[in-house]
Amino acid sequence: MTHKEFLVLSTIATAPAPLTQRAVAAQAGMSVGSVNEAVSNLTEQGLVADRHITDEGLDALEPYRVKRAVLIAAGFGSRMVPITLNTPKPLVRVGGKRIIDTILDAVYAAGITEVYVVRGYLGEQFDQLLYKYPTIKLIDNPLYNEANNISSMVAAKDYLQSAYVFESDLLLRNPSLITRYQDRSNYLGIPMERSDDWCFEVKNGVIKDLGIGGEGGVWQMVGVSYWTPEDGKKLAEDIPATFAMPGGKERFWDEAPLKYFADKYKVYARECSLSDVTEIDSFRELEAIDPAYDC
Structure with missing residues (x-):
């Protein structure tokens, strides 16, 4: 096909x-x-x-059916202080709804019921998710405070085949982006003339490089990806291998397939828009989106 x-x-x-x-x-x-x-x-x-x-x-x-979803939710969210002093960023409410719920609702609507949430900071608070989503499996990341998000993916490495991977601090405004079927490994990305964020270099639809910032037709990275059974199996080896490298604890997990072991993967860019997904990077941005926080 x-x-x-x-x-x-x-x-x-x-x-x-x-x-x-x-x-x-x-x-x-x-x-x-x-x-x-x-x-x-x-x-x-x-x-x-x-x-x-x-x-x-x-x-x-x-x-091609998507079998599972992994949500990375272990970080502190320092740029969202003071709201994250007592609440993990994914559990912060925007318009009365938890940020992570915008992802979980889309996942379950697509018929994906094998769902893993990797927790760390104030991890016990994620137990509240079980009331609404009783099939969720919680994975503890004991290294969240001393390593980057690659440590969360090491903890979840056995669940990456036929799987979506999400950064759990994304406000997903277009749930139709999460589909029941996927036929190739891909990341969501937003075509931009210029960006200061993490970006892909894309050629013929395939991601060729990953870096911070760019201009002239770059694709701004969105923290939503899908991995085929074959690529998920490779990630289970390549993510721990990247973590074990000198300075590996400071790496973002995406660097494993897109930089350090890029020759082993063919990962596509899947287009979305700024209106589809919102990453709230600071408390000031949260105030701008939800007036309830503008005190």
Whole structure:
């Protein structure tokens, strides 16, 4: 199955009602002509019939089903002081809703029920999540106070196959970005003319480098990624190997697949926009988003 055929088939499979080909094109981010060609091929293969996915089509998608989600939620959130003195940043409420809930709600809506939350700072407070999400499994990161987020991924290294990985301090405004099926490893990214944040260098849709800041068509990194079974298995080795390097404790986990072991991975950029995801970096930004904090 080609990537375009996958996009069309998975869009049809997850739609609440039959879609026109124009609607499929809009949701899949493809041209109508490409959708027409894909639908024709899928119909010939018996995977689609009369705008519906067939049983054979569902079977064909099964290897691409997302099986689990890992949420990194161990950090202190120093730039959000004073609110984080007593509350972990992912549990801070924005508009009455915990930041982490915007991710968890999207994950469960996509039918992903194997969910892991890696906790550290004020870790016991994450027990409250179990009231709303009783199937969550909590993983303790004992090194959160002496290492970067790579220590959280070392703790979760056995759960990265067919998995989304999230930074848990992201306010996810567009839950449709979290889909039931994925066919290749990817990161969400925002095309920008200029950014001072972490950025990808992207060529033909593939991430070629990772660095801080850039201009002239860079992609600003968003802390949401997906990893295929094959790449998740490699991450289970390469993340601990990066952690064990001199200075490895200070690394961000993303540097393992995108810098230190980049030759072993082919990771794609998946486009989103500034309106889809908001990272609240400071208490001042929190005040601007939620007037309840503007005292």
